[in-house]
Amino acid sequence: MKKLLILGGGTAGTIIANKLHEALDAGKWQITIVDRSETHYYQPGFLFIPFGIYTSKDVMKPKRDFYPRGIEVVIAEIDKIEPNENRVLLKNNQVLSYDYLIVATGTNIHPEETEGLIDENWLKDKFDFYTLEGSCALANFFKSWEGGRLVVNIVEMPIKCPVAPLEFLFLADSYFTEMGMRDKVDIHFVTPLPGAFTKPIASGIFGDVLEKKNIRLTTEFGIARVDNEKKAIVSWEEEEIPYDVLVTIPTNKGDSAIERSGMGNEFNYLATDKDTLRSIDYPNIFVIGDTTDLTSSKAGSVAHFEAEILYENFLNAVEGRPMRAKFDGHANCFIESGFGKGLLIDFNFDVEPLPGKFPLPGIGPFSLLQETKMNHYGKVMFRWVYWNLLLKGLELPIESNMTMAGKRY
Amino acid sequence: MATREILGKMLEFDADNHLKNRDDWNEQVALELAKEEGIAELTDRHWLVVNFMRKVFMEKGDAPSIRKLTKESGVETKELYALFPKGPAKKAAKIAGLPKPTGCI
Ligand SMILES: Cc1cc2nc3c(=O)[nH]c(=O)nc-3n(C[C@H](O)[C@H](O)[C@H](O)COP(=O)(O)OP(=O)(O)OC[C@H]3O[C@@H](n4cnc5c(N)ncnc54)[C@H](O)[C@@H]3O)c2cc1C
Numbered sequence: 208m209k210k211l212l213i214l215g216g217g218t219a220g221t222i223i224a225n226k227l228h229e230a231l232d233a234g235k236w237q238i239t240i241v242d243r244s245e246t247h248y249y250q251p252g253f254l255f256i257p258f259g260i261y262t263s264k265d266v267m268k269p270k271r272d273f274y275p276r277g278i279e280v281v282i283a284e285i286d287k288i289e290p291n292e293n294r295v296l297l298k299n300n301q302v303l304s305y306d307y308l309i310v311a312t313g314t315n316i317h318p319e320e321t322e323g324l325i326d327e328n329w330l331k332d333k334f335d336f337y338t339l340e341g342s343c344a345l346a347n348f349f350k351s352w353e354g355g356r357l358v359v360n361i362v363e364m365p366i367k368c369p370v371a372p373l374e375f376l377f378l379a380d381s382y383f384t385e386m387g388m389r390d391k392v393d394i395h396f397v398t399p400l401p402g403a404f405t406k407p408i409a410s411g412i413f414g415d416v417l418e419k420k421n422i423r424l425t426t427e428f429g430i431a432r433v434d435n436e437k438k439a440i441v442s443w444e445e446e447e448i449p450y451d452v453l454v455t456i457p458t459n460k461g462d463s464a465i466e467r468s469g470m471g472n473e474f475n476y477l478a479t480d481k482d483t484l485r486s487i488d489y490p491n492i493f494v495i496g497d498t499t500d501l502t503s504s505k506a507g508s509v510a511h512f513e514a515e516i517l518y519e520n521f522l523n524a525v526e527g528r529p530m531r532a533k534f535d536g537h538a539n540c541f542i543e544s545g546f547g548k549g550l551l552i553d554f555n556f557d558v559e560p561l562p563g564k565f566p567l568p569g570i571g572p573f574s575l576l577q578e579t580k581m582n583h584y585g586k587v588m589f590r591w592v593y594w595n596l597l598l599k600g601l602e603l604p605i606e607s608n609m610t611m612a613g614k615r616y
Numbered sequence: 617m618a619t620r621e622i623l624g625k626m627l628e629f630d631a632d633n634h635l636k637n638r639d640d641w642n643e644q645v646a647l648e649l650a651k652e653e654g655i656a657e658l659t660d661r662h663w664l665v666v667n668f669m670r671k672v673f674m675e676k677g678d679a680p681s682i683r684k685l686t687k688e689s690g691v692e693t694k695e696l697y698a699l700f701p702k703g704p705a706k707k708a709a710k711i712a713g714l715p716k717p718t719g720c721i
Contacts, residue, residue, distance in 0.1 A: 363682065401703065407631070427702040429682070431694065443697035473684040502718040 208237050209525075212295060212305035214285055214464075216242035218250075218598065219496025219510035220311035221273050225600035226518045228275035238278040239303060241285055241295070245270055248339060249593060250367075251507065254374055254543070256342035257349055258382040263339055265590075273598045285312070288468040290489045307491050307525065309517075310477060312464060314367050314497040314505060318457040321362055323433030333433065333453045336375060337367075348452065349382070354391025355451030360440055361398045362430055365474070366459045367497050367505035369405060370552070372396070373413055374543045375454065380420045381545025395423040397440065397448055402426060406559035409552060412576050416544065459505075461498045476500035481556070482533040484517045485524070493517055503536035503556065511597050512537045515607040537609040539565075541586035549582030551575050555609040561616050566605055568613030575614065622648050632716040634709065641713030649711045655700070658711075662699050665691055669712040679709040679717040 211227065213220050224240050231238070252266035274280055284298035294304040316337045318324040324333060334348065335341035357379060361372055376396055383389045396403070396417065402410035403417055403424060417424050431443040439447040461475030470477055470488070478487035479499040486492035495513050497505040503513075513534055520530035536556030543549050551573045552560035564571040572581050596603055618629045622645055628636035635641055635649070646666060650658050658666070668689040672680045682705045686693045693704075700707040705717050 399703070401706070429693075429697060429703075443694050444701060473681065473687050 209235060209306045210304060211236055211238045211307045211309070212303055213238065213240040213309045213311060214288070214295065215311035215313055215462075215496070215498070216240045216270050216274065216280070217247070217311065217313050217496070218507045219313070219514065220309070221247070221270070221598045222511060222514040222600045223309055223311065223495055223517060224278060225273075225275050225598070226514055227521065228278055229600070230518070230522060233277060238275075239281060239305075240274060240278055241281045241283060241297065241303070242270060243282065243284045245282055247273060247598075249590060250337075251593070252590060253336055253339060253342040254371055254378070256339075257334075257336055257345040257375075258378050259346060259350075260378075263343055266339065268594065273594075285462070285464040286467060287464055288470060290468070290470065290492060293491070305491075307493070307521070308489075309493045309495060309521075310465075310486075310498055311494075311496045311510075312462040312498050314459045314461050314474075314476075316457040317460050318455065320458040320460075321430060321432065321455075323435055324455060324457065326435055328435065332438070332451070333455060335455055335457060337371075337456065337459075345454065352452065354383075354388050356393045356395065356449060357452050357454065358395045358397055358440065358448060358450035359454045359456075360428075360430060361400070361456045362458050363399060364405070365502075365505065366456050368540070369504055370540050370542050372398075372456050373403065373417075376417065376422050377420065377545040378543055380422060384546075389421075393423070394421075395425065395448070395450075397425045397428045397430075399429050400426060406554065408562075409554075409560040409576060412562075416550075416578070420545070465498065472500050474500075481536070483520045483530045484513055484534055485520065485530070490524075493521060501534075501536065503534075504538040504540070506538055506540055507593065507597065508539045509537070511603065512539075512607040514600060533608075535608045537607060539605060541582060541589055543583065543586050544578050547583050548578045548580055549584075549586045550578055551582045551585060553609060553614075558609065558611070558614075561614040563614040565613055630715060634715050635713040638713060645713065646711050649713070653700075653707050653710065655707075655711070659699075661691065661695065662708075662711075665689055665696065665699060665704075665708050666712045669708050669714060673709075673712070673714050679705065679712070679714045681705055681717060 247268050247270045249266040252261045255261040286296040286298045288295050330344040334345040383392045403413040404410040429443045430440050432441050434441050439449040441447050465471040465475040477494045479494040481501050495517050496510040503509050516532045516534040519532035523530050539553045554560040562576040565573045565575050619626050627640045630636050669679050696704040
């Protein structure tokens with residue numbers, strides 16, 4: 208029996224487990240998946256919780272419902288990988304050996320990395336929305352808030368789902384307008400980037416949308432600390448921006464198990480070959496999802512596209528055949544823009560998000576980089592697609608490699 | 617793509633306005649690029665960062681993030697911002713004649 212061990216049963220781990228379980232001969236392969244948690248969180252749904260659109264029960268389901276039948280599931284905390292011994296140590300002292308390893312341990316927020324973020328007012332006047340706990344606390348806070356300065360701050364890049372902060376801003380504008388108190392809320396986006404987004408054309412378009420929605424933008428602000436007395440964020444250059452409520456997107460880092468294994472970069476991400484998705488350092492290790500060190504967006508849609516590539520390359524690698532499938536960094540993200548509308552972006556390593564129609568050139572039904580009702584339905588549908596198609600590793604009506612058809616450039 | 621004259625030579629720049637050809641770079645060009653960024657002179661501390669960036673780029677094919685700079689160059693974040701105001705990783709990469717670090721995505 209050959210052993211395939213998958214670390215992390217989140218979006219990426221679940222997808223690849225389903226795909227490979229289908230393809231690998233059950234008589235020859237034993238597949239094991241390890242995760243600390245029994246609950247699968249639909250993370251894109253965290254964004255909607257502060258505004259009362261979803262509640263916690265809309266974003267949680269048992270992980271077991273999505274794993275393929277017949278694989279071994281271990282619920283435990285991973286301590287570290289010993290890549291030279293081909294084994295993984297768990298915190299419960301169990302040792303798992305493997306022939307092939309797939310690492311899918313994702314990325315998480317680390318507010319403790321910023322001085323002054325975590326104190327007795329954490330989740331009272333300073334919140335995140337990248338965790339269920341943070342987004343639920345913020346929902347409670349907004350219910351009785353009477354208005355003031357709402358500052359949304361990205362601590363440092365890269366972050367997972369880099370459009371989520373923009374969506375949060377758009378939804379906040381829509382929410383406070385519908386509550387009849389938009390004039391009492393000063394929404395201010397403070398980012399270390401030189402513009403509203405990373406890629407130039409999209410950055411310009413998003414910048415215009417922010418302006419239209421009367422959301423203030425401060426760029427190139429590197430936060431050094433939070434001054435809790437003054438209730439202000441302070442940059443490394445000692446500029447201060449006061450807030451009444453701070454919504455932070457803290458430093459994102461890969462899991463500490465990667466650090467304990469001595470395998471990650473400064474963010475605990477694993478050195479990954481951008482074409483094949485194999486580890487740069489170990490030929491029997493593959494990497495997928497948010498924990499790669501690739502420059503593609505850290506998003507569920509990217510994990511899905513990567514899974515198609517990894518699947519093909521894995522099946523060839525175990526047979527000693529060359530790995531031919533190449534990942535192009537494809538990402539496809541619906542962006543909720545408030546008032547029942549949405550935007551859509553589609554891009555890869557080389558091509559930045561461009562305007563046009565998607566997925567059918569000239570027809571759509573979705574419009575790239577344009578606010579439409581149809582794009583909003585796309586986002587709403589994404590939750591259904593996520594639970595019913597994406598996690599199960601089923602085909603989606605989108606190619607894994609990006610296409611230029613329908614794009615204007 | 618744009619071409620600009622630096623020290624009497626026409627040099628090519630990429631879409632982010634960073635130097636296109638690595639061979640066009642030398643210490644005099646770096647000084648001129650620094651001036652364009654509002655940095656009047658390059659001290660030993662600036663050079664330490666610029667040279668570190670170039671070393672990492674040669675090894676990895678990508679310029680380092682601020683976090684890596686702080687961790688490995690021996691220059692604290694606060695000082696990095698004092699040396700290269702606003703975006704230290706981006707500015708230092710520009711002066712070092714390297715493309716914009718891909719980490720800022
Ligand atoms: C607010 C928000 C909005 C988002 N919106 C979108 C969107 O609209 N569209 C989109 O495509 N993506 C979106 N995303 C991103 C998407 O959720 C992630 O990119 C995706 O979940 C990544 O999958 P992953 O498997 O790499 O990581 P995860 O799904 O996070 O899974 C990692 C798993 O590893 C486990 N694990 C890690 N370390 C250990 C350990 N030491 N021991 C045991 N288990 C461990 C964890 O428990 C977890 O189950 C959003 C994310 C957030 C936070």
